[in-house]
Amino acid sequence: MKHTISALVKNKTGVLAESSAAFQDNKINITSISCGETENMDVSRMVICAEGSREEITKVTEQLKAMDFVIQLDDLARKEFVDRELVLIKVEVNKDTMSQIMQIFEVFRADVVGMGQKTITVELSGDQERVEGLIKILQPFGIKSLCRTGMIALKRGDE
Template identity: 60%
Template sequence: MKRTISALARNEPGVLAKMAGEFGRYAANILSLAAGETENPEVSRIVACIEGDDAAIDAITRHLEALDTIIQVDDLSRNDFVDRELVLVKVEMDPARTAQLMQVFEVFRASVVGMGRETITVEMAGDQGRVEGLIHMLKPYGIKSLCRSGMIALKRGDE
């Protein structure tokens, strides 16, 4: 099962390593991991999209809550949440198919951020489904390189 865990942690060295270690301890696969400062520079938000059985993920959540560097843990999968991911994709540019390629970029609202003689690089931010859709549509054109930021997420609404 795929779950999204969000943790508020003290902004200290080693916190991310401790958290990732808990996932490994219970054989949960990390699909995406993103971390960064919050509105308080002493606190970081770590968002992990992980895959594993429910019992293992519940155990991981309990162990994370017990760590002295972790302030709060939320299983966003149990709530309505907003997520975004940034993707950069470098695609082969065939002059005969450039117009088609530009239409794909337009449909997904991807922005051209770099051009070479043989490739074009675009960026797009969106939820994971939209990112997956862009990648799927660009595969036939020849993806040369791809980089994803990892999912960031917050609970929807006033919580």
């Protein structure tokens, strides 16, 4: 089962490493991890996506909650949340495929951020399904390079 864990943590050295080590110790694979400062420069929000049973995730989140740098922790899999991911994709183009690829970018509302003689680079921000959809549809054209940020997420509503 996929889980999205959001943690407010103290912005200090070693927090990301210690947090990911807790998942490693419990043999849980992290599929995505993002971390950055919040509106308060002393606090960062870490969003970890991992696959594991409810029991495995509960065990690791209890470990994380006990760490002195964790301010707040939520398993967003149990809540409504908004998520986004950024992807940069460099895809092969030629005179025969250019218009088709540009139409795909338009449908996905992706922005061209770079062009070469044989490639075009695009950026897309959206939920994971949208990002996965663009990647899947561009694969037959020849993806030369790809970079994803990993998911970021916030709870919906006033919480």
